[in-house]
Amino acid sequence: MEHVYINRIGEHVGEEVEIKGWLYNKRSSGKIQFLIIRDGTDMIQGVVVKSEVDPEVFEDARSLTQESSIVVRGVVREEERAPSGYELSVTDLDIVQIAEDYPITPKEHGVEYLMNNRHLWLRSQKQHAVMLIRNEVIKASREFFDNRDFVLIDAPILTPAACEGTTTLFETDYFDETAYLSQSGQLYMEAAAMAFGKVYCFGPTFRAEKSKTRRHLMEFWMIEPEVAYLDMEGNMKLQEEFVAYIIQKVLENRSKELEILERDTSKLEAVVPPFPRISYDEAVEILQKNGAEIKWGEDFGGGDETIIANHFDKPVFVHRYPTAIKAFYMKPDPERPEVVLGSDLLAPEGYGEIIGGGERISDPELLKQRMAEHDLPEDAYAWYLDLRRFGSVPHSGFGMGLERAIAWICGLPHLRETIPFARLINRIYP
Numbered sequence: 001m002e003h004v005y006i007n008r009i010g011e012h013v014g015e016e017v018e019i020k021g022w023l024y025n026k027r028s029s030g031k032i033q034f035l036i037i038r039d040g041t042d043m044i045q046g047v048v049v050k051s052e053v054d055p056e057v058f059e060d061a062r063s064l065t066q067e068s069s070i071v072v073r074g075v076v077r078e079e080e081r082a083p084s085g086y087e088l089s090v091t092d093l094d095i096v097q098i099a100e101d102y103p104i105t106p107k108e109h110g111v112e113y114l115m116n117n118r119h120l121w122l123r124s125q126k127q128h129a130v131m132l133i134r135n136e137v138i139k140a141s142r143e144f145f146d147n148r149d150f151v152l153i154d155a156p157i158l159t160p161a162a163c164e165g166t167t168t169l170f171e172t173d174y175f176d177e178t179a180y181l182s183q184s185g186q187l188y189m190e191a192a193a194m195a196f197g198k199v200y201c202f203g204p205t206f207r208a209e210k211s212k213t214r215r216h217l218m219e220f221w222m223i224e225p226e227v228a229y230l231d232m233e234g235n236m237k238l239q240e241e242f243v244a245y246i247i248q249k250v251l252e253n254r255s256k257e258l259e260i261l262e263r264d265t266s267k268l269e270a271v272v273p274p275f276p277r278i279s280y281d282e283a284v285e286i287l288q289k290n291g292a293e294i295k296w297g298e299d300f301g302g303g304d305e306t307i308i309a310n311h312f313d314k315p316v317f318v319h320r321y322p323t324a325i326k327a328f329y330m331k332p333d334p335e336r337p338e339v340v341l342g343s344d345l346l347a348p349e350g351y352g353e354i355i356g357g358g359e360r361i362s363d364p365e366l367l368k369q370r371m372a373e374h375d376l377p378e379d380a381y382a383w384y385l386d387l388r389r390f391g392s393v394p395h396s397g398f399g400m401g402l403e404r405a406i407a408w409i410c411g412l413p414h415l416r417e418t419i420p421f422a423r424l425i426n427r428i429y430p
């Protein structure tokens, strides 16, 4: 008999098929048992009628516990009332294993308990939906850049120097040297952009964030394009087209998952270019008018970002931050060197900064000066300075935090559910 996956079961109406999976849930009304079976691709209700199957099959069905693994055979029927539109009239059943005392039951559990059982929690319907949306966001991101002739260039994970400040580095022995887990692939993408023109990397990045917030992971994934001969304006345009593309693909292909997550999709449908652009100066004004205690020159906290974003129903670019609070590589505005030609993209509804990026310094002397101001050792960055010696060109790029984007798209307040196995300040298990 043909083994079919539940998400494809509609191609087999009227046929007898075999599905291989696990028992998600079960109801019984004496002479009929309703098995909710999942196989990773979807769920389906299997109906076991006492008068229609062998007595052992009915007894086996009765013995099934939550998450027991089973191979089920039956006839596929259309069923309008079923969420998937189909139902299985069970004819036969093999038990692969009986699961005893599965720790996650349909009742409510605390978050710490669920995170301790993350390896099992991933099987739950809501977590399943989040991971499928994550998969869709990754797919759409790759597609967006591939369609535009960007080349995927992988950045190293073990690196000799910092990209985003020395305070959040994870350090490790590297034979007789010290290595750091990459905070960002950007510096390597700059080298790659000079070789290939338009590039991007997608990989894990690491930051020892010492504060405990709902927006910070120690290990998160970033998608980082870098483009030669691109300025800040072009960089923002690329970002809004990119973000709108991802949202469009999720709306198109993952509407069922968004519904499971009870996401208000009208908020996502509004995300079409152009996105509003405000300067840091204007953002500070908005904050001060709203009673936030912030002075020009200070960085925004999560609460500040929410106040700014709440003024818009699309993501908003905040550009030209003070040079003093941004990374060493950001290009100061030639007209006003106290601010940089960089931008952050803040998601609506209080999900915070999802993208950081901007134009990079292309002048070797200025770059050296900025590195000295940041106390960065020139020898470790000699190769990076080379990029400014041999055919330096204006160039820009950005990094989108995958988990931040997913939290926003799914409507999840905390990043911990957006990644299969979150690394948090107090958690490296499981």
Ligand code: 4AD
Binding pocket: 163, 164, 183, 184, 185, 186, 207, 209, 215, 216, 217, 218, 220, 222, 224, 225, 353, 354, 355, 356, 357, 358, 397, 398, 399, 400, 401, 402, 403, 404, 405, 415
């Ligand atoms: O703003 P960031 O620090 O920028 C960079 O790393 C640049 N080098 C990227 C580039 O231009 N190629 O980080 C970029 C994004 C943030 O906007 C945020 O979405 C995410 O990465 N991010 C984090 N996400 C989860 N946990 C953390 N600890 C994060 N830190 C940054």
Ligand code: MG
Binding pocket: 344, 353, 355, 356
């Ligand atoms: Mg940033």
